[in-house]
Amino acid sequence: MTFLSSTLTPDSVNKVHDAIICLAKFSESVYIEAHRHELILSTINTSKSAHASFVLNGGRFFTRYRYSPGISRGRPATDADERPFACRIYNKALLSVFKGRISDPKEKDTAVEKCEIALEDRPDKAECRLVIRMICMHGVVKTYKLTYEPAEAMHALFDDNAVVNRWQIQSRLLREFIDYFGPKTEQLDMYKENGRVTFTSYTEKITDGKEILKQPLQTSVAIDTLEFEDFSVEERLHIAISVKDFKAIVMHADTISTSVSARYSLPSRPLQITYEGDGMLCKYTLMTIGDYRASSTTPAPALSADGRLLTRDGSRMASVPVGAHSASSMPPPQRPASHKYASESFTQRTPRPSPPPPKASLDPESLFVPQDEDAEWDDYQRVDQSEDVLGWDASGDHHGVAMHFSNDERGTNESSQNPPNDSSTMRIAPTQRLSEVRGLFD
Amino acid sequence: MTSSDNSSAPSFYAISSSARQLFLLLRCISFAPKAQVQITKEGIRLSAEDSRVMQGLAFLDKSLFSTYNYIPPRKSSHQATNDAGDDLESDDDELDLPPFQISLPALLETLQIFGFSETKDRWSSRDSPYAGGMNGAFPRAGSAAAFDTRVLGMTGVCRLSYSGIGEPLCIILEESGVTTTCKLVTYSPEAPEEIPLRRDRLAQKIIMRSSWLHDAINELSSTSPTRLTITASPTAPYFMLSSSGPLGSATVEFSKDPKLLETFQVNRRSVNTYKYSLIRATTKAMAIASKVSIRCDEQGVLSLQFMIEVEGGGVSFVDFRFVPFLPEEADEEAPDDEGGEESEEYDEDE
Numbered sequence: 001m002t003f004l005s006s007t008l009t010p011d012s013v014n015k016v017h018d019a020i021i022c023l024a025k026f027s028e029s030v031y032i033e034a035h036r037h038e039l040i041l042s043t044i045n046t047s048k049s050a051h052a053s054f055v056l057n058g059g060r061f062f063t064r065y066r067y068s069p070g071i072s073r074g075r076p077a078t079d080a081d082e083r084p085f086a087c088r089i090y091n092k093a094l095l096s097v098f099k100g101r102i103s104d105p106k107e108k109d110t111a112v113e114k115c116e117i118a119l120e121d122r123p124d125k126a127e128c129r130l131v132i133r134m135i136c137m138h139g140v141v142k143t144y145k146l147t148y149e150p151a152e153a154m155h156a157l158f159d160d161n162a163v164v165n166r167w168q169i170q171s172r173l174l175r176e177f178i179d180y181f182g183p184k185t186e187q188l189d190m191y192k193e194n195g196r197v198t199f200t201s202y203t204e205k206i207t208d209g210k211e212i213l214k215q216p217l218q219t220s221v222a223i224d225t226l227e228f229e230d231f232s233v234e235e236r237l238h239i240a241i242s243v244k245d246f247k248a249i250v251m252h253a254d255t256i257s258t259s260v261s262a263r264y265s266l267p268s269r270p271l272q273i274t275y276e277g278d279g280m281l282c283k284y285t286l287m288t289i290g291d292y293r294a295s296s297t298t299p300a301p302a303l304s305a306d307g308r309l310l311t312r313d314g315s316r317m318a319s320v321p322v323g324a325h326s327a328s329s330m331p332p333p334q335r336p337a338s339h340k341y342a343s344e345s346f347t348q349r350t351p352r353p354s355p356p357p358p359k360a361s362l363d364p365e366s367l368f369v370p371q372d373e374d375a376e377w378d379d380y381q382r383v384d385q386s387e388d389v390l391g392w393d394a395s396g397d398h399h400g401v402a403m404h405f406s407n408d409e410r411g412t413n414e415s416s417q418n419p420p421n422d423s424s425t426m427r428i429a430p431t432q433r434l435s436e437v438r439g440l441f442d
Numbered sequence: 443m444t445s446s447d448n449s450s451a452p453s454f455y456a457i458s459s460s461a462r463q464l465f466l467l468l469r470c471i472s473f474a475p476k477a478q479v480q481i482t483k484e485g486i487r488l489s490a491e492d493s494r495v496m497q498g499l500a501f502l503d504k505s506l507f508s509t510y511n512y513i514p515p516r517k518s519s520h521q522a523t524n525d526a527g528d529d530l531e532s533d534d535d536e537l538d539l540p541p542f543q544i545s546l547p548a549l550l551e552t553l554q555i556f557g558f559s560e561t562k563d564r565w566s567s568r569d570s571p572y573a574g575g576m577n578g579a580f581p582r583a584g585s586a587a588a589f590d591t592r593v594l595g596m597t598g599v600c601r602l603s604y605s606g607i608g609e610p611l612c613i614i615l616e617e618s619g620v621t622t623t624c625k626l627v628t629y630s631p632e633a634p635e636e637i638p639l640r641r642d643r644l645a646q647k648i649i650m651r652s653s654w655l656h657d658a659i660n661e662l663s664s665t666s667p668t669r670l671t672i673t674a675s676p677t678a679p680y681f682m683l684s685s686s687g688p689l690g691s692a693t694v695e696f697s698k699d700p701k702l703l704e705t706f707q708v709n710r711r712s713v714n715t716y717k718y719s720l721i722r723a724t725t726k727a728m729a730i731a732s733k734v735s736i737r738c739d740e741q742g743v744l745s746l747q748f749m750i751e752v753e754g755g756g757v758s759f760v761d762f763r764f765v766p767f768l769p770e771e772a773d774e775e776a777p778d779d780e781g782g783e784e785s786e787e788y789d790e791d792e
Contacts, residue, residue, distance in 0.1 A: 090689055092689070093664070093665075093689040093690060096663075096664030096665075097664060099664075129690060129691075130690075138696075138697065138699045138701050138702035139695075139696065139697025139698075139699050139702060140654070140658075140694065140695065140696055140697070140702065141679075141693075141694070141695040141697075142658075142661050142692065142693070142694045142695075143692065143693040143694075143695070144664070144665075144690060144691070144692045144693075145690045145691045145692075145693075146689060146690035147688075147689060147690045
């Protein structure tokens with residue numbers, strides 16, 4: 001029997017509310033995972049490209065927290081019993097329970113004094129419910145019994161060792177920036193050059209024949225790196241995430257006004273945003289994509305530089321294991337995935353006057369492939385080898401290699417679709433420069 | 443209009459300086475398309491009903507009007523020619539005007555024809571579940587715009603008149619020199635049967651602040667329920683509202699704290715189930731009322747009586763009555779519209 005019992009202060013109730021509002025922006029259900037000393041609320045979006053989790057510390061966030069894992073489920077104790085209890089709840093149900101209670105001064109008389117969350121999962125009881133009791137002034141008690149679905153919680157794996165880029169900034173500043181990002185923009189590009197960081201929210205133009213499906217839109221906000229509390233990011237590295245996710249994160253971070261830190265390695269690798277406050281650790285793992293200008297219609301002079309980025313762009317479809325393909329088939333520059341993607345995008349996107357290119361393009365130096373281009377190739381080999389194949393793991397083992405979201409049930413499925421080739425043996429050394437290859441799918 | 447001898451004089455004539463008050467009270471029973479109107483010496487009684495299991499009653503006391511002139515048809519007077527008097531036989535010398543029906547949305551639309559624009563915007567923005575009990579019903583001098591007609595003392599005048607069976611209800615609204623005359627068609631009444639509440643055999647009587655009931659009913663909406671169960675008991679839990687839906691169940695319990703339940707008279711435990719959407723239809727009244735009296739007789743007929751403080755310090759009452767689901771069915775997920783049978787069943791008992 002699994003048993004959970006905890007008590008929250010009204011303040012914490014509001015924080016839970018803020019958290020589930022944030023989670024609701026990612027997905028319509030919430031995973032609740034109870035550990036011995038913490039309760040985790042998490043969610044993963046439907047495309048499995050963003051994972052958000054809130055770790056509520058048992059001692060600090062709750063006034064009382066007790067959890068005893070199931071030990072007698074009619075079978076001898078196994079490792080499984082040591083696993084945390086996890087379930088999935090429809091977020092709307094939670095939202096209506098935790099809806100803003102203290103915000104309305106008129107409702108002072110019915111303000112919540114404390115909130116108790118209890119859960120009993122017993123095999124002998126058919127009705128399993130998450131019980132939330134709001135104890136209000138004058139002895140009004142509101143009890144909610146919510147249905148839940150047993151589920152394995154998902155964890156995002158993030159390789160801390162791979163992190164080479166990191167920044168940290170006050171949430172208040174980010175909150176000011178997101179106001180400028182157009183509501184219809186989709187991607188957010190981050191780029192650093194000459195001591196300034198440019199956040200560009202953009203939508204690429206997509207046409208289907210003559211019909212314009214999406215109008216291009218781009219907004220850039222540039223800030224000095226001095227505004228950051230900590231800044232260490234590779235120069236001129238473009239990395240993009242979803243604007244919507246970023247906004248959701250910043251909005252929430254602003255509610256606890258703390259400093260937000262982001263850590264990442266390379267485009268198409270996960271990026272992690274974390275912040276902490278009042279016994280709550282908020283962690284978001286987002287899939288990133290490469291430089292967007294590469295595949296769009298940048299003016300010709302930027303060609304070679306873009307060519308370089310284009311290959312990275314091949315792995316733009318984050319869940320496609322590009323590495324596996326490239327090794328066995330062709331000379332590296334003509335990796336099928338990138339080829340296909342690029343040609344698609346070139347036929348679909350009509351040329352447009354490029355938005356005023358950020359500083360990068362103005363710098364003539366950047367138009368050319370750096371001298372140490374071979375190092376770039378090395379880089380790709382490294383990317384290829386450190387398997388880009390999706391791996392799934394519900395064990396919660398955070399030391400797993402590299403990236404991706406994990407889940408046992410999906411694991412077999414995904415990896416059988418994309419069998420990881422033995423890339424190291426099949427590899428052919430790159431022989432051709434990208435800039436030369438470019439003509440093939442222009 | 444001073445002389446009642448004038449044969450063309452309406453048998454009912456009233457002037458109110460605030461159409462808004464009337465509007466607020468009538469809006470409480472706006473759950474039905476038509477309302478039955480009964481004009482009496484004391485005031486106007488408007489009632490609405492839904493499927494014979496819910497009734498709402500708003501009483502516009504004559505104190506709400508600056509002039510209230512009602513000449514009941516006399517059986518044996520010189521006004522016997524009046525249509526109203528002809529087909530009614532009574533021992534009383536005075537007869538009440540026979541009731542008539544009127545389109546409630548049309549009446550409400552008429553009363554706000556000049557638009558309480560500023561106030562209305564305020565309502566709509568505050569019409570959230572947590573709008574609380576204060577909006578609209580009380581004067582809010584601080585929040586009124588500088589050129590609000592109410593501030594300038596230019597509040598419109600509303601005249602109501604009705605001359606008898608078959609005649610329209612005539613409403614004349616004047617505001618800032620603009621006059622609107624509306625004639626609302628009256629319909630013949632339906633069987634004016636009240637849902638009977640046995641006052642002498644009450645199982646419970648609870649008086650509490652209306653906003654708390656409002657809050658509780660809103661709380662329960664989270665489960666998108668079809669039914670609401672009201673439990674009252676002399677022991678804990680004293681007063682409990684509960685509901686369940688596909689996402690789970692919700693319960694709101696009230697303790698016996700006199701601060702919370704001003705009056706708590708419960709002799710024995712009673713559990714009754716009502717249709718949630720019907721109870722929910724009273725939220726407009728809950729939102730503007732200051733107090734509510736929740737009564738329930740032994741057969742489970744529920745009466746919600748809302749006390750609404752109107753501008754000027756007066757008090758008006760809006761009443762609702764509900765027929766419960768039959769107890770045997772209370773546990774089943776039966777379709778929602780068995781209300782008709784129940785009221786029949788109930789009538790037999792009576």
